[in-house]
Amino acid sequence: xxxxxxxxxxxxxxxxxxxxxxxxxxxxxxxxxxxxxxxxxxxxxxxxxxxxxxxxxxxxxxxxxxxxxxxxxxxxxxxxxxxxxxxxxxxxxxxxxxxxxxxxxxxxxxxxxx
Amino acid sequence: xxxxxxxxxxxxxxxxxxxxxxxxxxxxxxxxxxxxxxxxxxxxxxxxxxxxxxxxxxxxxxxxxxxxxxxxxxxxxxxxxxxxxxxxxxxxxxxxxxxxxxxxxxxxxxxxx
Numbered sequence: 307x308x309x310x311x312x313x314x315x316x317x318x319x320x321x322x323x324x325x326x327x328x329x330x331x332x333x334x335x336x337x338x339x340x341x342x343x344x345x346x347x348x349x350x351x352x353x354x355x356x357x358x359x360x361x362x363x364x365x366x367x368x369x370x371x372x373x374x375x376x377x378x379x380x381x382x383x384x385x386x387x388x389x390x391x392x393x394x395x396x397x398x399x400x401x402x403x404x405x406x407x408x409x410x411x412x413x414x415x416x417x418x419x420x
Numbered sequence: 421x422x423x424x425x426x427x428x429x430x431x432x433x434x435x436x437x438x439x440x441x442x443x444x445x446x447x448x449x450x451x452x453x454x455x456x457x458x459x460x461x462x463x464x465x466x467x468x469x470x471x472x473x474x475x476x477x478x479x480x481x482x483x484x485x486x487x488x489x490x491x492x493x494x495x496x497x498x499x500x501x502x503x504x505x506x507x508x509x510x511x512x513x514x515x516x517x518x519x520x521x522x523x524x525x526x527x528x529x530x531x532x533x
Contacts (some may be wrong), residue, residue, distance in 0.1 A: 338520040340520060340521065342524075347526075347527075347529075348526055348527070349424070349426075349511050349513075349524035349525050349526045349527050350463070350511070350524045351524070352521055352522070352523060352524075355520060355521060395462060395463065397463075399520045406451065406453065406468040406475060406476060406515075407453075407465045407468060407476055407478070407479070408453070408455075408463075408465060408513075408520070408522060409465065410455075410462040410463040410464070411462055412461065412462040413462055
């Protein structure tokens with residue numbers, strides 16, 4: 307049962323434009339959501355997170371939006387840069403019954419063309 | 421401040437051998453998590469440990485896999501009698517407390533021949 311889904315395996319955008327990566331979840335107990343960026347042969351790097359009590363969190367070029375009613379979150383990168391090319395994973399966690407475990411989506415490979 | 425360290429980075433084992441993967445958390449972090457990434461898949465949670473305690477092992481295969489985080493030293497993920505299906509990247513993460521921002525190490529790539 308895939309509780310966190312990223313339905314687009316890949317995304318290609320032009321440098322300077324907006325990149326929008328999407329993520330859907332099924333478990334209404336999730337109360338915290340995160341985005342990680344991963345380069346080949348490296349570990350995931352934490353990018354940005356959002357609590358379920360918020361609908362938006364912004365950090366520089368990165369903004370995460372959460373729509374709880376639709377069980378959907380998205381990551382916006384503006385403006386996109388070639389160095390943003392990587393695999394992006396969304397992840398979710400629930401405080402109950404026990405915090406700590408992150409459930410990851412399958413990832414979306416972003417390619418930013420110069 | 422050193423990040424999460426994992427060693428070895430690459431490990432090759434023949435079928436039936438044992439694999440030991442080590443993880444040193446970030447300084448000041450006492451919570452360690454292990455994840456596995458199979459080829460073409462996302463990361464899957466395996467186990468969550470605090471010093472000398474296993475908190476959640478719901479993602480660990482029932483046989484051949486074990487994990488520990490002793491009072492002194494790194495966390496160890498041990499795989500006995502490895503099989504080809506164990507070939508994967510194993511990532512360790514740590515956090516300051518059971519917070520949700522987990523910081524990942526570079527991973528250990530296990531190849532079973």
